[in-house]
Amino acid sequence: MIFVGVSAWAYQTARPSPPRTPGSPDGPAITSPRIKLRDGRHLAYEESGVPKDTAKAKIIIVHGFGGSKYDHPFATVGSPELVKELGAYFVSLDRPGYGESDPDPKRTVKSLAFDIEELADQLNLGPRFFVVGHSMGGQVIWSCLKYIPHRLAGVGLIAPAINYWWPNLPSNLTNEAYFQQLKQDQWALRVAHYLPWLTYWWNTQTWFPCSSMIQGNPNVLSPPDREVWFKIFNPLQLQNMRILATQQGVFESLHRDMNIGFGKWEFDPMDVENPFPNNDGAVHLWMGNEDLIVPVTLQRYIAKQLKWVNYHEISGTGHMLAFVDGVTDDILKMLLKTSN
Template identity: 55%
Template sequence: MIMVVFAICLLAWAYKNTRPPPPQLCGSPSGPPVTGPRVTLIDGRHLSYNEYGVSKDIANYKIIFIHGFSSCRYDETIYIQELFEELKIYMVTFDRPGYGESDPDPNRTVKSLALDIEDLADTLELGSKFYVIGNSMGQHGAWGSLKYIPHRLAGVAFIAPVVNYWWSGFPTNLTMAAYMLQPRQDQWAVGVSHYVPWLVYWWNTQKWFPGSGAIARKPNFSASDWEVLAKRQGQGPATPVPKDYIRQQGLAESLIRELRVGFGKWEFDPMEIVNPFPNNEGSVHLWHGDEDAVVPMSLQRYIAKKLPWIHYHELHGVGHLIPMYNGKKEALLKSLLLGE
């Protein structure tokens, strides 16, 4: 009888500790304030956004930028005021669901994010076609757009896109070799995200052993990335991000949900996507640095081989933070928009 009571207590403790607290919704009595513009999506959720460049009414190019892991709508990594004015570029960035001031989406999937992007474009009246740029973990918004809303795309660019090791199109030996290149704690965190997603919150909040390095603000950047960051130290972004803004609604619906979606079971394999621009009316680009320690280059090379219609740009001496390297964001924008 004592053992039964002990087992029940243990299960109750485990259940409680794997259940995250409810999110602190922006604009609610106990939640953070709403400080920026938001659109109301079809399902009633709010999506917070920023606008950059020229007015959308006079723009030649309209871009929706999808930020990476532990980032937000203040991500200005590809914004260049002079170039945006010269080419008449309009860009909108947005907090993905659960980040910053965008409402969480407890049913978030790769498809739902693509539909959010389409909904955002329609609400802001961006027209029938627009460009999508996915940065790092923002890749699943870009892949989702190619899969679910290809008819709305003028072009797509991936910047150092994070890869799901369980996409069926990858050979097992290739993904295993790439998976083992990660720090041990990230191997565990990613594996838990895929195999036991209900445990991800507990795994990354307990104190017995290390969880995800990125959540702990210790990303596995390369030496070249750290060097670039050191050079930029003290400059700060043009628009400073408010303190604790990214995670202010809670870890569970921002970064934890991100891991579960990014490394969970996808509804499709990106390597089975059909070229959305068979007549070269648009283009898709994938940019990756050969010193990227976050995402192994071998996986991007394989994707480029399987999808030859993607323009693959491999950058020598460059790590994961591609737009921070001299001249790279200019090259990225011009290749996508001008075909240079």
């Protein structure tokens, strides 16, 4: 009976609460425009920049871990004059389970690429469009390169998250980078990769430290990141951003993100082929050399293997490099200059 009781307790604590779907009686209100996907789910989005009908470049922005459609650098710290000069139109989306986008219990590495393609089609962005992603959103961009390369006009990966279990990464480099992470993150990533059914329990229990990103441990930020982050956002704004992003529940947003991002992938990014063999577009990858969240050593290796990736390492910056004064505009200029 003790065994049965312990098993029942373990099952209940490891099982996440049902998501609070937007528009449901106990769910968050719907305040943003949304499209209805072919499987019946809804995807929320936010438009910014120049009007879509007059835009020279149409850019889909994919937010990072714990973010939302409102968290993209071009709208936050970018120059409105430059956006107007370049004719840039942005549409940023809430990824499934975040903000006001319905959760996707069948979500895979592959599925979000087709969600993005469907968003582009329903908004009439044309046969080709740009995609830009930061951190975990940057990791999603690899899926776009793999599954919808024919739809891409240009690509920007900003400090994209790396899965330590991608097969083509050398074990000596991954081991070195992995053990440089905070101890609590080493354990959180192990759980997400090997025991994904325990991810919810691990990141909500109080016995051991959970993921530093979920806990809000400032030690995960490098000195340049702390300076940039707290210059742009005050503590109340940061709290409100997290509440907005995870209002449907932490499992369908943060925890599923971890399970998919650090689980077993359907492909290895280093097997992806150049989407622009005719030089009618370009892929750019930006990294800060003081990034404590994504290992720069692994990023350098990936960029070295994929000769068609234009790699930009910016000295004195960290994971939040896209929010550094001037860097945001440089990213936009480089993305559009080499893709037009």
